[in-house]
Amino acid sequence: MSPTENEGLIPSTRSSTGETEFYLPLPPGYKPGQTRFVVVFGTVISGLGKGIFSSSLAKCLQDKGVSVAPIKLEGYLNIDSGTLNPYRHGEVFVLDDGTECDMDLGTYERALDQNLSRLNFATSGQIYRRVLDRERIGGYLGRDVQMIPHVTGEVKNRLRELAIASRADVIFVEIGGTVGDVENAHYIEAMRQLAFEEGQRSVCFVALTYVLEPSILGEQKSKAAQLGIRQLLECGVQPHIIACRAASPVTRKVREKIALFSNVPPERVFSMHDCESVYQIPEQLRGAGLDTAVMEWLQISPKFSEEAERAARERWQIYLGHLKRVSREVSIGITGKYTSVRDAYASIIKALEHAGTALECKVRLVWVDTSELTDERADEKLRELHGIIVPGAFGTRGAEGKIACLKYARTHGLPCLGICYGFQMAVVEFARNVLGWEDANSTEIDNECRYPVIDLLPDQKKIEGLGGTMRLGGHDVAIREGTLAARMFGPRTRLRFRHRYEVDPRYVAQIEAAGMIFSGRSPKAEIMQILELRPDLHPYYVGTQAHPELTSRPLAPAPMFLGLVHAALRRAYPDYATPLVYASEAEAAAEAEPADPPTPHDTSDSAQPADRHA
Ligand code: GLN
DSSP: OOOOTTGGGSOOOSSOOTTOSOOOOOOTTOOTTSSEEEEEEEOSOSOSOHHHHHHHHHHHHHTTTOOEEEEEEEOSSSSSSTTSOHHHHOOOEEOTTOOEEOTHHHHHHHHHTOOOOGGGEEEHHHHHHHHHHHHHTTTTTTOOOOIIIIIHHHHHHHHHHHHHHHOOSEEEEEEOSOTTOGGGHHHHHHHHHHHHHHOGGGEEEEEEEEOBOOTTTTSOBOHHHHHHHHHHHHTTOOOSEEEEEESSOOOHHHHHHHHHHHTOOGGGEEEEEOOSOGGGHHHHHHHHTHHHHHHHHHTOOOSSOHHHHHHHHHHHHHHHHHHHTOOEEEEEEEEESOTTOGGGGHHHHHHHHHHHHHTTEEEEEEEEEOTTOOHHHHHHHHTTOSEEEEOOOOSSTTHHHHHHHHHHHHHTTOOEEEETHHHHHHHHHHHHHTSOOTTEEETTTOTTOSEEEEEEOGGGGGOOSSTTOSEEEEEEEEEOTTSHHHHHHTTEEEEEEEESEEEOGGGHHHHHHTTEEEEEEOSSSSOEEEEEEOTTTOSSEEEESSOGGGGOBTTBOOHHHHHHHHHHHHHHOTTOOOOOOOHHHHHHHHHHOOSSOOOOOOOSSOOOGGGGGO
8 A cells, every 4th residue: 555645744753852743653563554544433412323333334344355443442531441330331341351341342343243352442541541651751751741742642553553463454443422522632633643644545534423303393404413523623624424323314405415514525425314223234334335435535445356245245134134034022031230221231132132133033121120129029020021131240239139030030940041240149049049058148248148159269359459350351161061051162162251259169069969060160270150050950040150241243142142042932932842053063063974065054934043154
């Protein structure tokens, strides 16, 4: 690719003495103009689905063989999302490398089917910390440290580090919040500089805006969108593409008006109106020509043949095909304390969606508030459900209610999946009600209890401080042969974790003798990671210390969720007879019979997730 036309303008200094106003901390090996950047800004209001939009756009490019790497730039001063309350900010997503980040990273991982790392997530806290650390070691050589160029320089540095590490053709930058927020101003300024330094055609600015349609008027109004774009122009950022979110297709007249006020040709002002399912958005973008507009602006051409792009699109169509054939419905209860905020359980909801779709079944979510729930009220609350999930949590509130739910599920054959805290409470419930250890508990809840079956991980006993100190990220899980977990995963798998407490290994033998099997354990330490009830005791009672929802992908649903929805289907429809073949079983079977040509899978009525491997 051609080097930037601005190259001569930028002194190649890597320092910042008083001799130049420029500050360009380029990472070693980085050459401006070699990587392309797509920067997505939000205007008018937040909550327009910037993450979904930008991940879908990235996916369109990925389908053309262009390699992409996303980065989210968060305005807040927290170093990461680990200490944020999911009730206010949505769930804390955990990456394989242990980064605790914004839930949007989950959106990118799912859309791009790609594992991300700490390089894909920056907060103002991280940026300032780097600047301040550098200042303390005299890294600015006597200069006064300023928002421009030092803070903005660090922002650009983060993008360039990602460019070097990922070697992606295109970096997708999502700026958090909306234009006009004080806390994001340094990001916007950094992007303006980026375009100057990298060369105009290396950076594509995309403004996501909102077209109002007040019901009293019955027509679309573009004023708010115009003002939003104008704010961006005031920052020195001329958008190249405008995407208009709206309830219904944005009329030509309105698009022309927005074009007129923003110096963007009307053919690059797109309608991104609501559609039935977020899974249709990549096709919507393609249909409108947004992907082509980006590629044309950046002067890049597809790396795949048209045929390969079609194949990539068709793979995605499998999902939409299942979605269209959804014919059954099950009700799954989610028992928890943040039940009023759906974002706090975003990945669980997605994982249920993936599993349900694979089985061509709609999963109706039922929120079960556990703060007031008792054994007596459990029947009334759970009777109508076909399955429950007891999700992760911290602290004590609602714990007894969760234990009541787990007891009900265990004793009524109600399919059940306990996640992290839910897994721990399943062990407590079993210890109390099966082993008769009445005073069993987690030391997170009661430090003085007689049977502390859940206790702090040994490593955690020495830890001080809250941020980033849990057992975090991807860890291998060794699976016991002959168990349900072995059907799901084969002999080994990798799941993501975020916890401080664990099953105390001292109690494992007695618990197992009573019928609860720890079918997945850490291969390195004595940490119980998956539990299940003996098959003669329950149709589907599974728990995991991990967060399997974080690694569920539309075309590869998390097996534990698949198992739950399948068991729920069997409970809801007594004549439901389609057996469940887990992907790992299908793979093992395929490996065992390499000689035979594969028999074409009948997808017309197939409820089998295994057909994605066909
Ligand atoms: N509070 C529990 C622990 O720290 C469970 C954590 C969780 O559910 N993510 O181990």
